Amino acid sequence: MRSDVISFRLDSRSVVPPYLQIVQQVRQALRMGVLDVGDQLPTVREVVAATAINPNTVLKAYRDLEREGLVEPRAGHGTFVLRRPPGPPPGTHSRLARSLAQWVRGAREAGLDDDSIESLLRVTLQAAAEQEIA
């Protein structure tokens, strides 16, 4: 049986590593309802035959999704959707967007341009990630 529910689009020029592109596309498909509980993800062979990426890249992506509890491998059958990703409660995005907009206004008034704001955000995200690891 072919599992032709979704296909992956991999952009070699993206700064996002290929395995993460797959993870993100599966998550997105789950959020959008393109993929549903019980659906089968494309097999590793199908993905590499269609995209010419390394098989281990696909395995790594599927293992990440498995660790998140979103999918489960069934021996000899493939990888299946177990549940949808836990999204933040409704309203969270707009609440955060409002406080971020306020912060951006403050940054502009302090004289930062878009590039400086972006690089500050990147550095802060990176520092936060490093703190989580440590």
Next chain:
Amino acid sequence: MTARQDAAPPVIETRGLAKRYRRVTALTDCTITVPEGRISALIGANGAGKTTLLRMLAGLARPSDGDVTVLGGTPRQDPAFLAGIGFLAQEIPLYRRLSAGDHIAVGAHLNPRWDAASVRERLSSLNIPLDQAVGTLSGGQRAQVALSLTLAKRPRLLLLDEPVAALDPLARRQFLATLAEAVAAGGLTVVLSSHLVADIERVCDHLILLAAGRVQLCGDIDTVLADHQVLVGPRKDTTAIQKAHTLVQATHTARQSTLLIRVGGPVIDPAWEAADVGFEELVLAYLSQPGPGPGAPPAIAHLTTVGEDQ
């Protein structure tokens, strides 16, 4: 296919391998490890010894020095050893007047584990005619025929010497997809030499980089990338950095220094802004290193250890 079994013995292991032709040294002190199931990119400038290394791994050339173990044995012109090896040289080895179907029939006579059905299936899925002389096919089609025939041997190790250099982008993509699919089916390890960094980054997960006469990098690409950083800061002396890290490449302007380092520990000096290294950036930095000389840094031996489970 199952998860990586890095506990399995490596498919390729060399130690201090060297090849000299009369007065010319083609390769020196080559120590590499390639674990099972990898698609390894063999990168180096022209004349760096890539073809020499591939030929020694295939048993087509005898080392002048050092040890080499491939699939648990010593490479040699012996049917038992060669049964496990697929080797595709730069010049695609096909009889131009014979058809793909003829080649399949010939292969069946020469190889004990010949999988004729898989070749026919693969070629027909690519709309490559089986009954037409291969000399009349396009370059991309001929490469696919040669690859499919090589895979029909069911090799455990496939050695490819610049297989896609002459192909157009679509044929290249199809060739690499066929290769990746064969690896996904399990039990196959690939070493492929190529100059096409974008292709390599997509399809390979392991890297062997030859430069300045020796092996500069050998390991899983993720691990190799994680071991390097780019530092950008106001121009300053690099002595302090070189105490803790290995400096791969330094470029200076009047005011700014950009350093590509192999990380030996945390970068403490806040004057440096550290960033991750891209694959192409890393490859170019190593390839542009000056030739071997006194005090040339040794090959990065510890990188040959197997990366953690990803």
